[in-house]
Amino acid sequence: MVDKITSLAEYFQKYQESVANPEGFWSNIAENYYWRKKWDRVLDWKFDGDGAPDVKWFVNGKLNITENIFERNMFMRKDQTALIWEPNNPDEDTLKFTYEELFDKVKQFANALKSLGVEKGDRVAIYLPMVPELAIAMLACARIGAVHSIVFAGFSASALADRIHDAKSKILITSDGGFRGAKSIHLKNIADEALQSCPTVEKAVVLHRTNEEHINWVEGRDVWWHDLIENASTENKAEEMDAEDMLFILYTSGSTGKPKGVVHSTAGYMIYSEYTFKNVFQYSDGDVYWCTADIGWVTGHSYIIYGPLLAGATSIMFEGVPTWPDAGRFWDIVDKYKVTHFYTAPTAIRALVAQGDEWVKSHDLSSLKVLGTVGEPINEEAWRWYHSMIGKGKCPIVDTWWQTETGGIMISPLAGITPTKPSLATLPLPGIQPILVDPEGNELKGNSVEGILCIKFPWPGMLRTTYGDHQRCYNTYFSSYRGLYLTGDGAKRDEEGYYRIIGRIDDVINVSGHRIGTAEVEDAINQHPKVVESAVVGYPHDIKGAGIYAYVICEELTDREMAGIENEIRETVNKFIGPIAKPDKIQIVSGLPKTRSGKIMRRILRKIGEGDATNLGDTSTLLDPGIVDTIINGAKVEV
Numbered sequence: 128m129v130d131k132i133t134s135l136a137e138y139f140q141k142y143q144e145s146v147a148n149p150e151g152f153w154s155n156i157a158e159n160y161y162w163r164k165k166w167d168r169v170l171d172w173k174f175d176g177d178g179a180p181d182v183k184w185f186v187n188g189k190l191n192i193t194e195n196i197f198e199r200n201m202f203m204r205k206d207q208t209a210l211i212w213e214p215n216n217p218d219e220d221t222l223k224f225t226y227e228e229l230f231d232k233v234k235q236f237a238n239a240l241k242s243l244g245v246e247k248g249d250r251v252a253i254y255l256p257m258v259p260e261l262a263i264a265m266l267a268c269a270r271i272g273a274v275h276s277i278v279f280a281g282f283s284a285s286a287l288a289d290r291i292h293d294a295k296s297k298i299l300i301t302s303d304g305g306f307r308g309a310k311s312i313h314l315k316n317i318a319d320e321a322l323q324s325c326p327t328v329e330k331a332v333v334l335h336r337t338n339e340e341h342i343n344w345v346e347g348r349d350v351w352w353h354d355l356i357e358n359a360s361t362e363n364k365a366e367e368m369d370a371e372d373m374l375f376i377l378y379t380s381g382s383t384g385k386p387k388g389v390v391h392s393t394a395g396y397m398i399y400s401e402y403t404f405k406n407v408f409q410y411s412d413g414d415v416y417w418c419t420a421d422i423g424w425v426t427g428h429s430y431i432i433y434g435p436l437l438a439g440a441t442s443i444m445f446e447g448v449p450t451w452p453d454a455g456r457f458w459d460i461v462d463k464y465k466v467t468h469f470y471t472a473p474t475a476i477r478a479l480v481a482q483g484d485e486w487v488k489s490h491d492l493s494s495l496k497v498l499g500t501v502g503e504p505i506n507e508e509a510w511r512w513y514h515s516m517i518g519k520g521k522c523p524i525v526d527t528w529w530q531t532e533t534g535g536i537m538i539s540p541l542a543g544i545t546p547t548k549p550s551l552a553t554l555p556l557p558g559i560q561p562i563l564v565d566p567e568g569n570e571l572k573g574n575s576v577e578g579i580l581c582i583k584f585p586w587p588g589m590l591r592t593t594y595g596d597h598q599r600c601y602n603t604y605f606s607s608y609r610g611l612y613l614t615g616d617g618a619k620r621d622e623e624g625y626y627r628i629i630g631r632i633d634d635v636i637n638v639s640g641h642r643i644g645t646a647e648v649e650d651a652i653n654q655h656p657k658v659v660e661s662a663v664v665g666y667p668h669d670i671k672g673a674g675i676y677a678y679v680i681c682e683e684l685t686d687r688e689m690a691g692i693e694n695e696i697r698e699t700v701n702k703f704i705g706p707i708a709k710p711d712k713i714q715i716v717s718g719l720p721k722t723r724s725g726k727i728m729r730r731i732l733r734k735i736g737e738g739d740a741t742n743l744g745d746t747s748t749l750l751d752p753g754i755v756d757t758i759i760n761g762a763k764v765e766v
């Protein structure tokens with residue numbers, strides 16, 4: 128069993144150990160796993176130089192992550208509930224899977240995938256709603272050594288197609304549709320549209336979920352999930368994987384261009400996801416843990432599926448949304464399953480604060496022991512409400528900072544152990560060596576400093592590459608400050624050495640905890656035939672944390688066209704990315720503040736979007752300084 132830290136003194140001691148002797152520290156933890164063959168060396172690494180980044184943990188070790196979820200836990204937990212599934216509609220039946228039942232389903236689907244010709248190393252795209260089959264499909268891929276690439280089911284056909292293309296996925300797993308609150312989304316139609324431009328996909332496996340009446344069917348390509356598993360055996364021996372074999376790809380937005388396929392490897396990710404899960408949440412046997420994320424994001428990968436199931440926990444998977452059928456839904460579920468650990472996003476907390484306290488007060492939340500947040504900075508007001516209204520002042524809050532690229536939580540309190548302060552992610556976990564630098568890359572030493580957050584030593588859960596383009600991985604994360612991993616976040620280290628994450632320093636907007644690249648939104652807006660150019664920035668938004676503000680130059684428009692243009696632009700973004708990237712505010716402008724070299728001065732647009740036209744800085748280098756006043760006058764906020 129992977130041991131948990133149990134006191135603050137022990138945390139400090141482990142932290143020191145992990146810095147003084149990282150290899151010893153992580154190999155001790157790795158001893159707790161089931162290896163087909165032990166590693167020869169614990170770590171080989173370089174962040175700079177030829178071929179960098181080059182990071183290998185547990186060199187030449189052989190294993191399968193599902194053997195560590197199932198076979199390793201089976202003796203103790205055969206009949207324990209592994210996964211509880213709560214449907215979108217509270218009147219529909221809940222499903223529960225013991226470790227043994229889930230194992231059988233995974234093995235069966237693993238065989239089904241094999242029968243379609245899926246082999247070790249093949250990429251499998253998964254585009255499913257939050258149903259148990261999503262968990263089964265991802266684990267079945269891991270079982271046979273196929274690489275899963277899960278695409279959030281809120282993404283559009285074009286975004287799905289881009290991701291399938293980039294990963295050259297051989298199979299797509301989807302469903303007829305998906306339920307979300309009062310809505311039902313016809314996923315198969317979206318998938319069909321995407322597949323028109325995806326020649327690598329040989330088969331599409333389709334799950335029955337919403338029983339859509341009209342299903343478009345491509346003979347020879349499409350196969351029903353239920354038909355596929357009908358004759359599949361539940362006997363399956365796991366594929367032997369190298370420690371560094373790819374486990375999954377997950378796409379995330381960056382500051383430029385198309386999303387990047389972040390690649391995670393097998394052994395390091397396995398060890399890191401379980402270790403962080405157990406330590407941060409202080410999960411104990413018998414606890415019921417619920418992370419409200421969607422498995423389409425990294426939080427769902429690491430903290431609904433891999434971390435909890437490796438740790439032998441009981442994990443809840445929820446298909447629906449916090450406000451349907453009413454704003455008490457989260458608390459209904461907490462009460463229904465006697466949830467002990469609850470992990471959600473600040474944006475959900477703020478949305479529920481806005482609905483009023485009555486929704487909370489009418490439920491029994493006394494089972495709760497630990498609360499968590501992830502995805503964006505939590506403002507003090509939301510933190511205090513979460514602490515007092517949900518946790519009744521007795522539950523520690525773990526404000527967990529991490530990223531798709533880090534694989535697991537990096538900076539966070541350990542629940543009940545690290546003294547917390549509202550809005551601070553507090554201290555690095557053992558094995559994590561953060562460093563703050565100034566824009567020139569000089570280290571900011573000591574406390575009470577603010578700078579760019581980097582990490583100076585490898586940790587097992589870190590990304591290994593960006594799929595199909597290793598140079599891009601280096602350029603994005605390792606080239607700005609040589610020898611350091613650049614997080615893209617700004618942070619402050621306070622007088623006590625606690626970290627407060629301030630937010631992105633690049634052109635990424637964190638909307639409701641989801642990363643949206645401004646360049647991607649601009650590319651989408653520019654697809655509209657009447658659009659000449661656009662510039663997108665974030666602005667403070669009460670619920671979402673950040674909203675999307677788009678400044679758009681159009682060709683000459685008639686009055687009628689003008690009246691419809693905002694909606695059309697939103698629809699265009701919806702089509703090319705999905706609803707999460709739709710701009711909240713669109714301002715049609717006659718020009719953008721550009722320097723003489725043609726660069727858009729986003730700083731100015733950000734200020735205007737924030738409603739602050741003071742201190743716009745030096746605008747004299749602009750090609751047309753007059754444009755600034757014109758934009759201020761037409762702004763969608765009081766400036």
Ligand code: 6R9
Binds near residue numbers: 503529531552628637
């Ligand atoms: C896990 C996840 C990563 C970005 C990250 C940062 C922001 C995440 C945070 C936080 C402040 C926290 N972020 N957790 N900011 N406090 N506790 O969200 O991954 O979707 O890749 O986003 O989210 O800006 O760089 P991902």
